[in-house]
Amino acid sequence: MGKGDFLGEFEQMVLLAVLHQDRTGYGMSIRQEIEARTGRDPSIGSVYATLDRLEEKGLVHSHQGASLPERGGRARRHFALTPEGAAALRAVRRMMDRMWAGADMRGAGGEV
Amino acid sequence: MGKGDFLGEFEQMVLLAVLHQDRTGYGMSIRQEIEARTGRDPSIGSVYATLDRLEEKGLVHSHQGASLPERGGRARRHFALTPEGAAALRAVRRMMDRMWAGADMRGAGGEV
DNA sequence: CGTCATATCTTCTAGTTTGTAGAAACTCGG
DNA sequence: CCGAGTTTCTACAAACTAGAAGATATGACG
Numbered sequence: 563m564g565k566g567d568f569l570g571e572f573e574q575m576v577l578l579a580v581l582h583q584d585r586t587g588y589g590m591s592i593r594q595e596i597e598a599r600t601g602r603d604p605s606i607g608s609v610y611a612t613l614d615r616l617e618e619k620g621l622v623h624s625h626q627g628a629s630l631p632e633r634g635g636r637a638r639r640h641f642a643l644t645p646e647g648a649a650a651l652r653a654v655r656r657m658m659d660r661m662w663a664g665a666d667m668r669g670a671g672g673e674v
Numbered sequence: 675m676g677k678g679d680f681l682g683e684f685e686q687m688v689l690l691a692v693l694h695q696d697r698t699g700y701g702m703s704i705r706q707e708i709e710a711r712t713g714r715d716p717s718i719g720s721v722y723a724t725l726d727r728l729e730e731k732g733l734v735h736s737h738q739g740a741s742l743p744e745r746g747g748r749a750r751r752h753f754a755l756t757p758e759g760a761a762a763l764r765a766v767r768r769m770m771d772r773m774w775a776g777a778d779m780r781g782a783g784g785e786v
Numbered sequence: 787c788g789t790c791a792t793a794t795c796t797t798c799t800a801g802t803t804t805g806t807a808g809a810a811a812c813t814c815g816g
Numbered sequence: 817c818c819g820a821g822t823t824t825c826t827a828c829a830a831a832c833t834a835g836a837a838g839a840t841a842t843g844a845c846g
Binding site: 788790792793794795798800802803804805806808811812813814815816 | 826828
């Protein structure tokens with residue numbers, strides 16, 4: 563019924579960013595990973611909101627980082643992919659691959 | 675501000691289905707294309723809602739089909755990709771490729 | 787002919803989930 | 817206490833969803 567059976571667009575990006583920084587990534591660094599790769603500039607709030615949703619769904623797991631930041635601040639919350647998260651990523655990838663299969667962009671949107 | 679600068683997940687799928695059936699596709703057939711390729715079973719209402727949104731954004735163009743259906747019913751509304759739609763598709767593809775680049779799923783979600 | 791039953795297709799309505807941004811709160815070192 | 821680095825909260829906009837309602841053509845049947 564719900565739409566919650568699939569990954570939204572931004573959820574995919576965040577999940578991939580978590581994968582790229584497995585176990586070491588936290589809010590800020592994940593935001594940066596996305597920015598560096600895509601040029602998008604999501605607000606930090608968006609990232610956390612999505613991260614929280616992904617954790618609720620069991621696709622991601624978080625734990626408090628040891629507090630040894632040298633330079634002050636609140637303890638980091640590190641994220642890691644769960645097996646379910648990895649599976650969701652593979653599933654969405656498979657779906658999109660099928661949708662793209664045979665796509666011919668030459669002349670798309672041509673003569674009206 | 676809005677999120678509307680990018681393509682949502684389902685918007686991507688619909689846009690690709692339109693591409694695959696360029697100029698001949700209409701609500702029902704587009705729904706089927708998605709189902710056939712991905713196994714998803716979106717309601718027809720979802721498809722039209724998304725198609726309308728895409729047309730508003732100028733990514734898709736629609737026109738009434740000639741009424742020669744042999745077997746009664748309302749006239750079909752055919753869809754085609756616009757140049758902007760093709761560009762949006764290429765853009766989202768590029769973004770996702772960058773997010774996936776170097777993704778290593780081996781052992782992802784491993785030892786907790 | 788007329789109008790009705792039926793098949794196709796589209797539009798409308800109403801609600802949930804995702805995505806967004808910015809402000810507020812927390813926590814550490816100095 | 818103050819400033820820097822982080823996370824959480826609040827409030828709203830956009831995307832997604834399903835199903836019911838509306839529209840429009842054809843063929844049947846009197």
